[in-house]
Amino acid sequence: MKRKICVVTGTRAEYGLLYSLMNKIKKDDELELQLIVTGMHLSPEFGLTFRQIENDGFVIDKKIDMLLSGDTPAAITKSIGLGVIGFADAYQALRPDIIVVLGDRFEILAATQAAMVSRIPISHIHGGELTEGLIDDPIRHSITKMSHIHFAASEEYRKRIIQMGEQPDTVFNVGTLGIEGIKNTSLLTKDALNASLQFKTDKFFLVTLHPTTLEDSTAENQIKILLSVLDEFQDYKVIFTKTNADTDGRIINAHIESYVQQNKERSIVFDSLGQLRYLSAIKHCKAVIGNSSSGLVEVPIFLKPTINIGDRQRGRLKADSVIDCNFEKNEILRAIKKGISDDFLIKIQTMNQVYGSGSTSEEMIHVLKQFTLDTILKKKFYDIV
Structure with a gap:
């Protein structure tokens, strides 16, 4: 009998990372892929990206609509509750042998809570990491404690998962799916990218700014500062991707839309x-600006500079191509100028x-x-002596 592997995805970025794993599960004679789609994938506001999943040839077994129209803390909390209810029903119908989740978002917290109570083993990708400026940090660690198999992206993260009491033989340092996705994707030429975007890129920045849920300054203040900095680079074009469905994300999106109109x-x-256009945009851009995790994971593979603003990614491992700065106009200006300088670009070509x-x-x-999987649910706490 095939082992039923149930993959959960709630965002465009997460799906891009999971794509190669899902494809291999789908093609393996010993495994059966089950797919649950939720969160931003089902929202018209965020592009109904479940359609891309279907266009890629995957069958969606269950859709769990859990996002409320608001992005306040109360709305996010209620969304988690709706998600737990939806996942409980989905697991009862699908009866997976194990679920696969990635990361630290509230949709995944709902998925793991329901799986834990349903006594379904959980495998978690990207545990052990730190993002000190976000509520994602305690969410990620909570998912780790509910999970039974751990796929860490580095040895440092593997050791941190073990430090949290997880048995060493359940924790695997496998690197990140992002690198594999890049190596297995035939990226668009610049002309093909321009045609697909219907936008002549010339030299451009790729910008993604997410809310920083534990930072002092407001989302509105942060996006205003960043947009004022981009005005200083009139000879560069800008491709924005919208924020995730986080608290205050709609504020950032509204300011970006207004900026683009002007x-x-x-x-x-x-x-x-x-995934294809995003990775192709990284390949051809002059710098990636904002606070997305892709700036730390995928962008360095292209030997391109990342301008990482604020605390959202504080605590994560970073390549030499990542330039950190605070949400202050002059700091961001200096970081961008450093990133696009010839000296810096030459330096990062040989980085590890x-x-x-x-x-x-x-x-x-x-x-x-x-x-x-027979005894995996009976977890023991591992004490480091």
Whole structure:
């Protein structure tokens, strides 16, 4: 009998990372892929990205509509509750042998809570990491404690998961799926990218700014500062991707849309670029600006500078191509000027990568196929002596 592997995805970025793993599960004769889609994928506001999943040839077994129209803390909390109810029903119908979740978002917290109570083993990707400026940090660690198999992106993160009391033989350093996705994707030429975007890029910045839920300054203040900085680079065009469905995300999106309306010749905004166009945009841009995790994981593979603003990614491993700065206009200006300078670009061409070699999904498949699930639910706390 095939082992039923149920993958949960709630955002465009997460799906882009999971794509290669899902494809391998789907093609494996010993495994059966089940797919639950939720969160932003089902929202018209965020581009109904479940359609891209279907266009890629995947069958969606269950759709769990959990997002409320607001992005206040109360709305997010209620969304988690709706998600737990929806996942409980989905698991009862699908009866997976194990679920696969990635990251630290509230949709995934709902998925793991329901799986834990349903006594379904959980495998978690990207545990052990730190993002000190977000509520994602305690969410991620909570998911780790509910999970039974752990796929860490580095040895440092593997050790931190063990430090949290997880048995060493359940924690695997497999690198990140992002690197593998890049290596297995035939990226668009610049002309093809321009045609797909219907926007002549020339030289451009790729910008994604998410809310920083534990930072002192407001989302409105942060996006205003960033937009004022971009005005200083009139000879650069700007491609924006919208924020995730986090608290105050709509505030950021509204300011970006207004900015693009006033700067149509040099800027454009997308709900979602999709994996191919997003990676192609990284390949051809002059710098990636904002606070997305992709700036730390995927962008360094292209030997491109990342201008990482604020505390959202504080605590994560970073390559030499990442330039940190605070939400202050002059700091961001200096960081961008440094990033696009010839000296910096030459320096990062020979830097070391920090997130693996690109065989991640194969290593995960091996573990998911071979790991004994009969007794895995009875977890013991591992004390480091």
